[in-house]
Amino acid sequence: MSLRITFSTAARILRQLRHDRRTVALLVVVPAVLLVLLYFMYDGADGTFDRIALVMLGIFPFVIMFLVTSIAMLRERTTGTLERLLTTPLGKLDLLFGYGLAFGLAAAVQAGVAVAVAYWALGLDTAGSAGLVVLIAVVNAVLGVALGLFCSAFARTEFQAVQFLPVVVVPQILLCGLFVPRAQMAGWLQATSDALPLSYAIEALAQVGAHPDATTTMWRDLTVVTGAVLVALVLAAATLRRRTP
Numbered sequence: 001m002s003l004r005i006t007f008s009t010a011a012r013i014l015r016q017l018r019h020d021r022r023t024v025a026l027l028v029v030v031p032a033v034l035l036v037l038l039y040f041m042y043d044g045a046d047g048t049f050d051r052i053a054l055v056m057l058g059i060f061p062f063v064i065m066f067l068v069t070s071i072a073m074l075r076e077r078t079t080g081t082l083e084r085l086l087t088t089p090l091g092k093l094d095l096l097f098g099y100g101l102a103f104g105l106a107a108a109v110q111a112g113v114a115v116a117v118a119y120w121a122l123g124l125d126t127a128g129s130a131g132l133v134v135l136i137a138v139v140n141a142v143l144g145v146a147l148g149l150f151c152s153a154f155a156r157t158e159f160q161a162v163q164f165l166p167v168v169v170v171p172q173i174l175l176c177g178l179f180v181p182r183a184q185m186a187g188w189l190q191a192t193s194d195a196l197p198l199s200y201a202i203e204a205l206a207q208v209g210a211h212p213d214a215t216t217t218m219w220r221d222l223t224v225v226t227g228a229v230l231v232a233l234v235l236a237a238a239t240l241r242r243r244t245p
Helices: 004-018 022-043 049-080 080-087 092-121 130-152 160-177 187-194 198-209 216-239
Strands: none
Touching: 004 022, 004 092, 022 049, 022 092, 049 092, 049 130, 049 160, 049 198, 092 130, 092 216, 130 160, 130 198, 130 216, 160 187, 160 198, 198 216
16 A cells, blocks of 8 residues: 555545535535524424534434445446556555545535534534534544445445445434434344444544543544444455456
């Protein structure tokens, strides 16, 4: 793996992303609009918007990045771009970490805009700082990138790539503690939740919502999510094919 090649790959992906206005709107505008909808849905319900919006600041980047990345990598394969790239000194890890870096930077912009709208336009109130929320949102977005890269290896069409959304993403949303506290779940559901990385990201956000300073639990949860990102990227490199048969 070469840092120079990885950074060059990230720069190429960012240039492509800059010219794709629809994807830019999906990344930057859509989360902010959805937060506004949540605000009016829970208008008058004391504390409910703060709890739900804080969680959604972690879920939105995860879902959107998973969807965008899985389709983008599939297009690289189906158009022959990936096959041509891998005839150069570019390695699989260079490509995948380049994707992670590029979309991580895009996620930082996305999270910054969404958090700004939530705190300063919609009045989101948390005990912890907005900077910690941005950090967790970015790590969560990179998790979505890594899982999207891994799942794209098993898809032959864009429709198949989208089909992984209810298989990989939706169960994590259902079991992350958003609807029912994880401690109140049945034993086997709680065990499943403990094995899913999104649960730790949501727990980290809950720590920010409840404590004015970063806690040991928050840093532990972020470490678990980061480890899941690295594992997913390595698995994606192991399963990545040059082209779709």
